[in-house]
Amino acid sequence: MKCIPFLMAAVLAGCVSKPLPPDWQANAKGALDASVDDYLKGHTAASNAEFREARAETAATGRADHVAQVELVRCAAQAASLVFEDCPGYAALSPDATPAQRAYAAYLAGQWDGLDAALLPEQHRAIVAGGALEKIADPLSRLVAAGALFKAGRIAPAGVALAVDTASNQGWRRPLLTWLGVQAQRAEAAGDTAALNAIERRRKLLTTP
Template sequence: MKILVLLGALALAGCASKPVPPDWQADAKGALDGFTDDYLKGNTAAAEAEFRQARLATTATGRADHVAQVELVRCAAQAASLVFEDCPGYATLAADATATQRAYADYLAGRWQGLDPELLPEQHRPVLAGGPIGAVADPLARLVAAGAAFKAGRITPEGIAQAVETASNQGWRRPLLTWLGIQAQRADAAGDAAAATQIRRRIALAAGQR
């Protein structure tokens, strides 16, 4: 899958007339693409193996910002699935990360107060300003935006519904189960037993229980 915005620093040269990029870039990008796909599909062991390969490729450069970018891809995939573990791999590199990387890490963690939108990837800037999750065109970026908004306490019911349908349409089991769980909790809180029951039937189906 394509995660070009998150991997700008790792993008491959697109023109044959340009110098061939070093092997570590291609290795890291291929492994990160595999990691993201496997992680979102719920293939944990495969995702962890791909991530280790990506990190190993970038550590060979001795550049903290390159390794931080890899860690932020993992943080974004986790945010899309509402897994918030404070990104410990990135945290150890934060002092040597770029300003845009630090801003993106704050965005993912829901630390939106005083955050400069110009430091964020372009598609996330409207979300920071209160724009709808559904306006984010890229499916992965849309889920990441929903996760960040949830962490910031700014998610709306419409945003949750967008996250559910995005994960469903892409066949991304891990975030689908998590976001459906949020929908079920909200239905319970609203006293809507019928809706909660229907959502839990969908959870069971997505989890392979039916």
């Protein structure tokens, strides 16, 4: 039977062969994406509200691994901003998390000894193996990797500078402030007053209404 090129006619004629995904998936993804974006921009209240919505949508499945994934996305955004709080939301779900989720949580926490990098997303596998941070095309993934490197004590000055540039180019105020703080500490330790003053001027721009 030939499908009629109108949506309602197609539905009535049985021409839709692939079922639509359940509402919770789209709702959770939309809320989680918005939460991460607001978090990186420094809009804490909005981010928290959107995160609660994403978690509630996912929790409706009764699947701990689904909820753990939402928590890990939040942990990754925090790692990109150098906020390491042991991800208590994920920790409570970790007994029911997948092996890949456990590996990713360890990666974010800088716990790389004995880490099975094969369980990580490809771009992060390369980082554990000593790959270059600048080869990660996605800005958020690059910042997450920089945060993991920092936590593991393996980030070079060039990596810090790349994290600063990445956050700056995206207009992500929260990680930009924290990465500039790392640069400031290193400039102060090196006695580089000119660099320190330049960094402080940038930080002032970010914090002045």
